[in-house]
Amino acid sequence: MNxxxxxxxxxxxxxxxxxxxxxxxxxxxxxxxxxxxREEAIRRGEEVIEMYLEAWQAxxxxxxxxxVFQIPEVRLAKTG
Numbered sequence: 001m002n003x004x005x006x007x008x009x010x011x012x013x014x015x016x017x018x019x020x021x022x023x024x025x026x027x028x029x030x031x032x033x034x035x036x037x038r039e040e041a042i043r044r045g046e047e048v049i050e051m052y053l054e055a056w057q058a059x060x061x062x063x064x065x066x067x068v069f070q071i072p073e074v075r076l077a078k079t080g
Contacts (some may be wrong), residue, residue: 002049002053002066003066003068004021004023004024004049004064004066004067005021005022005023005066005067005069006019006020006021006042006045006046006049007019007020007021007022008038008041008042008045009031011034014034016034016035016036016041017034017035017036017037017038017040017041018031018033018034018041019031019032019033019034019035019041019042019044019045019048020032021045021048021049022067023064023065023066023067024049024052024064026064027052027064028052032045032048033045033047033048
């Protein structure tokens with residue numbers, strides 16, 4: 001699977017976990033799926049990512065680039 005981001009947020013109003021895919025926000029209505037549990041929301045989010053990628057590829061549309069997040073290296077100094 002491609003490395004796309006997913007934001008999982010609890011909706012008190014809907015009583016569901018809502019899924020947003022930041023890289024797709026300009027092309028897909030968000031939230032794009034949901035789940036009763038966090039695990040279900042993640043699974044459905046992964047399915048949505050694959051579905052859109054396959055559809056865009058089949059229609060020869062541009063594929064959004066996955067965001068790459070880098071965590072900076074932190075060095076701790078020894079004390080004492």
